[in-house]
Amino acid sequence: MRLQKFMAKSGVASRRKSEKIILEGKVEVNGKIIKELGYKINVNKDIIKVNGKKIEMEKEKKYIIINKPVGYVTTVSDQFNRKTVMDLIPNINLRLYPVGRLDYDTSGLLLLTNDGDLAYKLTHPSHEINKTYIAKVKGIPSKDELNKFRNGLNIENYLTSKAEIEILNKNNNSSILKIVIHEGKNRQVRKMCDKINHPIIKLKRICIGDIKLGDLKEGEYRDLNSKEINYFKKYSKD
Incomplete structure (x- = not known):
């Protein structure tokens, strides 16, 4: 088995x-530091350590979602001792460990x-798994701005894929938007809203694909049910 797969x-x-951990020289196989990606190990005989601690394959698979x-x-x-x-x-x-990420200032659904x-x-x-967000932004986007968002925006030398956006509610100085993207670049939703001149005030992810946050309270988590696990596993088939 390849070392990174075993890890x-x-x-x-x-x-x-x-x-990345292997390339950083933090992994030993039988006392020897290995920096070779794809290095093959004998699962039954070799002793693998990460940062000096022996690791073994987890027999129990666990899938949870949390409302971050x-x-x-x-x-x-976290190197700065922030809450994780x-x-x-x-x-x-x-x-x-988390699958993907949510920004420090973003709340909502996260899979671990x-x-x-x-x-x-x-x-x-x-x-390309859809990720759905509810965003409170400054101002009210115009039709032209909404269409630009939907058709892709140039952000930091890349063009975002087509996305969905709709206005759910309007106030004098802000609006509530529903946004659906399937990419996962760093702070992408925030950067896209900045690009159309409507910076985000508050952002929450409510769905990943068909998996919904529902009424799960902030800071709480639950196990995925068998239907939800099978839904994600269909994406993992080669």
Whole structure:
């Protein structure tokens, strides 16, 4: 088995993140530091350590969604000692990690799992899973601005894919928008709203594909049911 795949199945991180950890020289196989991506190991014989700690494959697969509040980072740990989403699941002893991310200032639906293969494939660019947000923005977008948003915007040397946007509510100085994208670039929704001159005041993700946040309260989490797990797994088939 390839080293990064073993790490993902052990709940260390997603396969892509595991590759980064390998390149950083933090992984040992039988006492030897390995920096080679694709290095093959014997699952039954080799001893693998990450940052000096032995790892083993997780036998129990866990899938949860959490309603992330504002003020939490979407990482397992944080160098600045900020609160992370892991602080919200202290009673789970398995090594879970987030699939994708939500910004520090964004709340809403986040998937966590120890299924590295699923995490890798769900975040791969080839899988276009819709992500739905509710955004409060400054001002009220015009028809022209809405159409520009829908057709793709030039942001930092890339053109965003076509997106959905509709106005749900209007106030004097702000409006509530429903936004659907299927990309996952850093702070993309915020940058897109900035581009049409309607900066975000508040942003919340309410759906990933068909999986809905529903009435889950901020800071709380729940296990995915079998139907929801199978929904995500259909994306992970090769």
